[in-house]
Amino acid sequence: MNPSRCRILAVGKVRRGWIQEGIDLYLKRLPGLNVIELRDSTPEKEAEAVQAAIHPKENLIILMEQGEYLGSVLFAKRLEHLGNERLVFVIGGADGMTAKLKSRANWQLSLSPMTFPHELARLILVEQLFRAQTILQGGPYHRA
Structure with a gap:
């Protein structure tokens, strides 16, 4: 997994300082990973903003409750399988x-069967991207 080939499009702003601190910590560990905040609005307007922000050659990965559940190791292997493809993860409002945006996704992913506020979902996603990187590099961060 190459963080510089990944982006996160997230609807809404992070308002809790402790969550932003956690996100910033993992972003420092994942140089090149970009997080783009989109303005929250109606699902239709948010979908338009997401579609406008996606680059033509990016694989669209949408985070949603009904998406595929993977453990950290399988998530890392899935990212490894995608190789050097460009990835854009979308966290909605x-x-x-x-439905149109969901149908366009190359992958629908769930972080958990539980529902999280978008701010926490963003923190969990960047942590799991860092964990995936360390798993693939054989680092000590992940202990099975």
Whole structure:
């Protein structure tokens, strides 16, 4: 997994300082990973903003409750399988994403069967991307 080939599009702003501190910690460990905040609005307007922000050659990965559940090791292996492809992870707003945007996704991923606020989902995603990188590099961060 190459963080410089990944982006996160996230609807809404992080308002809790402790969450932003955690995100910043992992972003320092993942140089090149970009997080782009999109304005929250209606699902239709958010979908338009997401579509406008996606680059043509990026694989669209949408985070949603009904998505595929993977453990950390399988998540890392899935990212490894994608190789050097460009990836864009999308974290939607409180009202979810449109069916059209969901259908366009190359992968629908769930972080947990539980529902998280978008701020926590962002922190969990960047932590799991860091964990995936260390798993693939054989580092000591992940202990099975």
